Amino acid sequence: MGYKEDGVISIDDLKLPNEEQLKKGVAIVECLENIPCNPCVEACPFGAITMRDLNDTPKVNYDKCTGCKRCIAVCPGLAIFVVKLEGEDALISLPYEFLPVPKKGDVVFALDREGKVRGNAKVEEVRKVGKTHIITIRTKKEDAMVVRNIRVVK
Amino acid sequence: MRIRDHPILEFKRGKKIHFYFNGKKLYGYEGESISASIVANGIHVLSRSLRYKNPRGFFCGIGKCSSCLMNVDGIPNVRTCITPLKEGMEVRTQEGYADLPSVSFRGRKKKKIETDVLVIGAGPAGLTSAIEAAKQGVRVLLVDENPRIGGQLVKQTHKFFGSKEEFAGKRGIEIAEILGRKVQEDENIDVLLQTTAFGYYENGKDNFHLFGLVKRVDGEEEVYKVECKSAIFACGAMENMLVFPGNDLPGIYGAGGVQTLMNVYGILPGKKVLMVGSGNVGLIVSYQLLQAGAEVVCIVEAMPRIGGYHVHAAKVRRCGVPILTSHTIVEAKGKERVESAVIGRIDEKWNVIKGSEREIECDTICLAVGLSPSIKLIAQTGAEVRFIPEAGGYVALHNKFMETTKKGIFVAGDASGVEEASIAIVEGKIAGFSAAKFSLGERVEEKDIEKHLRRLNELRAGPFGERGRKAKEKILAMMERRRWDIRRTV
């Protein structure tokens, strides 16, 4: 089943960065369709995201990308995540627009693209940009390309 | 149920006031509509159908469906979803036909307004129309039925797509504020809210159009006669209904009705919601329901593929909401309100596959099955309307300048074919410019609006823009053919 049938992409749909680039921390842009949208291109101070025209899909130059997270909160599709590998851990920064907002140090559920719980994750950083929060969590390295959401443990 | 905390919105509720519902004392807040307050009190039956006395509830929330008609302070058939709640009001459900009012209708004043350009509808299309027309130095009157400026935008808590020129990355509510402020600061623009344009009239003068407007203020109605040189219909679209047994039960809402309750008034329609339709509207409203604290049990989609953008689908999927493609709602069950729904898988011929039906528990069903352009009033002007499936239904034929077949009558936005706010913004600019020039008696040429036309092409270039592109191609081709037909008959 493809993402047009069930709404869930597979890793094979993405062009992934290499290990070196992931250690530095880069933006993973999960936006695969030709939709008329480009705020991510405009937001990147390093010119790392490019598009041929408004309807093109965004392409990330992983060498130029510094993992600064600036693109995360401007994306109306909430489709951008910054992933950074640190030893056996992965730091995942994701957009979050729900209540309650977790605090640094909290333990939250880490969810995959279907909303299934993959395990626990520790909140490393909480940034607020407008009304969107950018939450950075620490999970296992093997979940770097699996975890895409959190749920606050009540 | 009132929403207390929301991740995006702050609800500034007015003064707490009381009112009577069938004699029972209830509380609401100033600024709420009557039926929103009633729903917030956990009451879902607002009226009874005429023939079978079936219960009816809040459905559209914008005064279009008539399922919320009630008797208010002795006056029957009041659309309670767009009538503000007042201290001490007596609201009663009507059974069957309404009686003649026991109180006499208040005297109505009639006023006359003269203006250059009348803009009907203050959504994105109407707002940019007004701004662009005013730039040409003409007087503009902008009217909208709703108490707030912004049309659909006031309910959109999510960030919009598009490009910087169309405010991409900003939330709909923010775009409404930005454009609303511009309009209110512009000396050439007068704004009348809670004002419905209800009729088009002959006035015997060639270069003028005559419209009837009614403004509702504190239960009083003022009638205006508006004489204008040109008019722009930016009146948006209406939601489609779906046919299935039980589809009139209270608890079944149009997606726009849910949005109005939840994002404008901060009232949650229910706890467990079934969403029907996976276009962008269905996906976005599902996400907004989750944000407001409801559970979305699942989204059913009759087509084999998800209709909206994948990025919107991904947002709800990663919160655990399943999207079932090739599925439809078979039946809604419940006595006085929705208690469950039967859904089933369908085959290529849209027949429900036997044995695939299952019943799911829910208290709310939200229909997001498309919109149709609002054209009743445009049709009254004599502008030619045609059925264009890609535009969402009947639309007024129009040329590149957004002028209809009736001289001086223009259209823009969803009323000219259902598309996106970004498109509505650009079409509004074209219509505003053309209508202003028309009222000045000046010619417009294609080069004047070239940059907007290019922008429209860009916005419609992708696969999701194809429907809109086809609709406009058909409309332009019909206009062209019509011109030739007229020449031949002359």
Ligand SMILES: Cc1cc2nc3c(=O)[nH]c(=O)nc-3n(C[C@H](O)[C@H](O)[C@H](O)COP(=O)(O)OP(=O)(O)OC[C@H]3O[C@@H](n4cnc5c(N)ncnc54)[C@H](O)[C@@H]3O)c2cc1C
């Ligand atoms: C859930 C949802 C999500 C959306 N998301 C996006 C998005 O991300 N990006 C995007 O570009 N678009 C989006 N859209 C589409 C966008 O909102 C519409 O295309 C756009 O609002 C159309 O603008 P409009 O000005 O033509 O009409 P509207 O915004 O519908 O405004 C029409 C106005 O006219 C008024 N009116 C109608 N008749 C009369 C009358 N007789 N007298 C007085 N006033 C009248 C109405 O009250 C209304 O306020 C979304 C729509 C929905 C429902």
Ligand code: SF4
């Ligand atoms: S993370 Fe920063 S550098 Fe990388 S693409 Fe986003 S904005 Fe550009």
Ligand code: SF4
């Ligand atoms: S801003 Fe987000 S949705 Fe828009 S093109 Fe970029 S990644 Fe895609």
Ligand code: FES
């Ligand atoms: S007219 Fe009031 S809910 Fe539709």
